Amino acid sequence: MTGRHPRPGVSRQQRLSEEGLQRLERQLTSSSGISDAVLAQWIKRYGNAARTLIRRHGRSCPVDMS
Numbered sequence: 001m002t003g004r005h006p007r008p009g010v011s012r013q014q015r016l017s018e019e020g021l022q023r024l025e026r027q028l029t030s031s032s033g034i035s036d037a038v039l040a041q042w043i044k045r046y047g048n049a050a051r052t053l054i055r056r057h058g059r060s061c062p063v064d065m066s
C-alpha cells in the first residue's frame with residue numbers, strides 16, 4: 001500500500017461551508033424531488049441561508065426540527 005487511507009463522506013467543516021450550500025442549490029435545481037424531511041435537515045444545519053435558497057427555488061420551508 002502507499003500509506004494513503006481513504007476518508008469516507010464529507011467532513012463536518014466542508015458540510016458547513018459555502019460548498020455545502022452549493023450542493024443544496026444543485027439538488028434544488030435538479031428537481032430531484034427533495035422531501036420536506038430532508039429540507040428540514042438542511043435548514044437545521046444551515047439556518048437562514050438554506051431557507052433563502054429553498055424559497056428561491058419555489059419550495060415552502062418545512063417546520064424546523066429544532
